[in-house]
Amino acid sequence: MIGAGGMGEVYRARDLRLNRDVAIKVLPDAFTRDSDRLARFEREAQVLASLNHPNIAAIYGIEEGTAETGDRVRALVMELVDGDTLRCPQPRHLALAYAKQIADALEYAHERGVIHRDLKPANIKVTGDGAVKLLDFGLAKAVDEQSLLRPDATHSPTLSLGATTAGMIVGTAAYMAPEQASGKPADRRADIWSFGAVLFEMLTGQQAFVGESISDTLASVLKVEPDWQRLPPDTPDALHRLLTRCLTKDRKQRLQSIGDARIEVDELIAGRHGRTAPEPSKRAWNSIVIGAAAALTLSLVASVWYLRATQRGPERPAHFSIVPPPGVSVAGGGIVSPDGTRIVFGGFNPGTGASLYVRDLDDPAFKPIAGTEGGYFPFFSPDSQWIAYFDGARLKKVPLSGGSPSVILGSGASCGSWADNDIIYFCPAFGAGISAVSANGGEPRVVTSVDRDKGELWHGFPEALPGGKALVFVVYTVEKSFDEGKIAVVSLPAGEKRILLDGARNVQYLASGHLVFGRDHDVFAVPFDAASLSITGQPVRLLKGSLRQLRSADAGGVQRVCRRANGVLGSQWQR
Numbered sequence: 001m002i003g004a005g006g007m008g009e010v011y012r013a014r015d016l017r018l019n020r021d022v023a024i025k026v027l028p029d030a031f032t033r034d035s036d037r038l039a040r041f042e043r044e045a046q047v048l049a050s051l052n053h054p055n056i057a058a059i060y061g062i063e064e065g066t067a068e069t070g071d072r073v074r075a076l077v078m079e080l081v082d083g084d085t086l087r088c089p090q091p092r093h094l095a096l097a098y099a100k101q102i103a104d105a106l107e108y109a110h111e112r113g114v115i116h117r118d119l120k121p122a123n124i125k126v127t128g129d130g131a132v133k134l135l136d137f138g139l140a141k142a143v144d145e146q147s148l149l150r151p152d153a154t155h156s157p158t159l160s161l162g163a164t165t166a167g168m169i170v171g172t173a174a175y176m177a178p179e180q181a182s183g184k185p186a187d188r189r190a191d192i193w194s195f196g197a198v199l200f201e202m203l204t205g206q207q208a209f210v211g212e213s214i215s216d217t218l219a220s221v222l223k224v225e226p227d228w229q230r231l232p233p234d235t236p237d238a239l240h241r242l243l244t245r246c247l248t249k250d251r252k253q254r255l256q257s258i259g260d261a262r263i264e265v266d267e268l269i270a271g272r273h274g275r276t277a278p279e280p281s282k283r284a285w286n287s288i289v290i291g292a293a294a295a296l297t298l299s300l301v302a303s304v305w306y307l308r309a310t311q312r313g314p315e316r317p318a319h320f321s322i323v324p325p326p327g328v329s330v331a332g333g334g335i336v337s338p339d340g341t342r343i344v345f346g347g348f349n350p351g352t353g354a355s356l357y358v359r360d361l362d363d364p365a366f367k368p369i370a371g372t373e374g375g376y377f378p379f380f381s382p383d384s385q386w387i388a389y390f391d392g393a394r395l396k397k398v399p400l401s402g403g404s405p406s407v408i409l410g411s412g413a414s415c416g417s418w419a420d421n422d423i424i425y426f427c428p429a430f431g432a433g434i435s436a437v438s439a440n441g442g443e444p445r446v447v448t449s450v451d452r453d454k455g456e457l458w459h460g461f462p463e464a465l466p467g468g469k470a471l472v473f474v475v476y477t478v479e480k481s482f483d484e485g486k487i488a489v490v491s492l493p494a495g496e497k498r499i500l501l502d503g504a505r506n507v508q509y510l511a512s513g514h515l516v517f518g519r520d521h522d523v524f525a526v527p528f529d530a531a532s533l534s535i536t537g538q539p540v541r542l543l544k545g546s547l548r549q550l551r552s553a554d555a556g557g558v559q560r561v562c563r564r565a566n567g568v569l570g571s572q573w574q575r
Contacts, residue, residue: 012080015060022060025076038074045076047114048137054411054428055105057081057125057133081135083127086198089205092232096239096269097431098124099199101132103262104411106195109137110188110258117186119194120175121201129449130431130458173217174207178249181218189251192258196246203239204230208247222249239268270376324357325366337384342400344369344387346376356389358400371405372398381439382420388439390414395426397439408441417471419464425471426462433459434473447471448490448497460485463509465530468492472507472515475499487517489533500535501526516542 011024027041042062049059058079065073090098102124106116116123116137123135173181177193180186200208208226211217226247231240242264248254255261328347336343344358345366356372359365369375369387375396378389388397388408395409395416408424415427422439425447433448448471450456455477462473469492474485487501504517515528515535522544527537 013077015077021080023057023078023080024063025078027074027076029071051109051112051114051137053105053108055101055132055134056109056137057135079133081125081127081133083125083131083133086121086124086126086132086202088121088201090202092203092235092239094130094431095199095202096265097130097429098126098132098202099195100262100265100269101429102134102195102198103258103265105132105134105137106188106191106258107262108411110191115186115188116191116194117180118172118175119191119198120172121198124198128452129433129446130429132429173211173214173221174209176218176221177251178222179251181221187251188258189254189256192246192255192261193251195258195261196243200226200231200243200247203232203235206230236268238264242268323364323366328357328366335379337380338382339384341384344378344380346378346389356387356398358387369398369400370402372396377415379416379418381418386418386439388416388418388424390416395424395437406441408439409437409444415461417462417464419468420466421468423464423468425464427458427460431458434462434471447492448473459488461506463507465489465509465533466511470495470530470533472500472509474504474507487515491533498533500528501539 009026011026013022013024014020015022045059045062049061052058060077060079063075063077065075067073086098089095102119106119109116114137116134118136119134125133125135127133175194175197177186177190180190197208206227209217209220209224211220226243228240228244231243242255242261245255246261324345324347328349335345340361342358342360343366344356346354347357347366347368348354352373354374354376356369356375356378357366358369359367372387372389372391374391375389376391378387380387381397385401386397386399388395390396390413391405394407394411395413396405396407398405409426413426413428417425418439419425423436424439425434425436426444428435428444431450433446433450435444436447437444448459450459456475458476460474460476462471464471470489471492472487472489475488475497476485484502485504486499487504487507488497488499490497501515501517503519505519507515507517509515509528509530510525513528513530514525516523516525518524519539523542524539525542526535526539528534529536
């Protein structure tokens with residue numbers, strides 16, 4: 001046996017027919033004695049089995065057998081999830097990464113009319129590569145649909161079925177929405193409440209609602225506000241506001257869609273919300289991982305442009321300015337096309353939100369790219385004709401010649417690179433490794449895995465090398481700050497990763513044979529041989545302090561990067 005809960009005992013088993021490991025959840029005896037109830041359960045289980053999402057543990061089927069006593073036994077056959085149940089507290093960067101995946105799963109199910117009804121840390125598993133899986137999705141309704149209408153909340157399936165200890169009962173009650181605690185039917189807003197309760201616990205290590213007995217706990221849910229003072233002092237105002245909107249007792253005043261919560265989490269991860277503290281701690285990764293990367297990417301744009309301009313000959317100027325449209329701030333990275341003719345960046349306008357903007361290098365005016373509202377962190381196709389970007393957790397692409405965006409990957413994506421062989425490498429989740437997917441869509445595959453035994457936390461910012469035969473990226477560890485990542489390389493499709501350089505926050509490969517990266521507030525370049533996948537010289541600092549001083553409209557700062565590259569590296573940048 002590998003577990004037990006309100007739905008019965010859970011066993012690890014082997015499916016000999018399909019040659020895979022599965023989880024077998026034995027259903028309560030009541031199902032074998034009540035044909036109507038069993039029929040209702042099977043109808044509901046068919047709906048649940050139709051859910052297909054990377055953050056939802058799948059239901060494979062219902063099996064029937066006979067026990068040694070001669071009694072009939074019914075069991076659910078489910079996806080076996082290797083991992084631990086959600087532990088609290090979590091560092092804020094991981095809490096947000098997990099919350100994003102939870103919200104993705106809930107949003108997917110809600111759009112299909114399925115509500116979890118029993119979301120709590122015990123029903124959330126985290127795999128070794130940082131992926132979240134929600135267990136027992138919707139089974140509370142499937143087990144006993146009629147009990148949802150009973151006036152006594154203690155007869156809810158989340159409290160009654162198999163809950164044999166007070167700890168188990170109170171543990172479930174602590175995450176019930178007030179309407180559930182009052183015995184009223186639950187809708188999707190009950191899941192939003194539970195999402196807020198789980199997020200609160202991830203941030204504080206303590207339940208939002210506690211009591212010594214089930215009655216005390218339910219009374220706390222109905223009458224008591226969470227102790228907001230338990231939140232860390234540097235909690236962003238936007239995160240505090242999200243929690244209060246999820247944990248509003250009146251469900252009419254509560255956040256109405258989990259998709260809105262997912263958007264808020266995306267914004268927090270991207271660092272586009274303010275902080276309560278004036279200076280971020282080095283270990284406050286949730287706000288600086290992507291926010292600082294955007295500033296770095298913009299600074300590196302100047303170096304990339306200089307290199308590509310000189311590769312085509314000295315007649316092109318080696319410096320230029322990046323000035324966003326009035327009222328627009330750079331909020332999601334900037335990149336120069338491989339053919340050196342365009343710049344695209346992710347911008348944010350307080351009135352209209354995020355979008356992608358493009359300009360030709362011989363035209364100073366940036367223009368929004370139609371259909372890319374909500375987009376950030378763009379990157380070009382190798383032929384410079386397409387832009388791939390992220391919209392929430394979705395990976396999309398749009399032709400620059402005109403046309404509507406199309407979805408490449410529906411969920412779980414950020415930080416991408418488009419290889420010559422039409423494969424896109426991306427980060428499926430903060431806290432995970434690198435994955436790959438065809439630029440035309442399809443099933444993603446894992447390329448690198450985070451090595452927890454070595455203290456690795458995340459693999460980020462992949463950069464495909466020419467020919468699609470190798471990948472460079474940054475490895476971040478638990479012990480180090482964001483500025484102290486390690487540049488790594490892996491040969492494809494299934495090579496082992498190798499550390500190239502310590503002390504980097506991002507990396508870009510240039511066809512001249514260099515890696516450009518950020519370290520602290522400075523921009524560096526180091527010679528790199530793409531054939532042997534090795535560094536062949538010492539890093540050279542292009543500009544000191546540029547990542548601290550450079551701003552999106554600082555044309556002089558961009559020009560200084562270019563001139564510094566010219567003076568320091570000279571003809572090394574030529575083909």
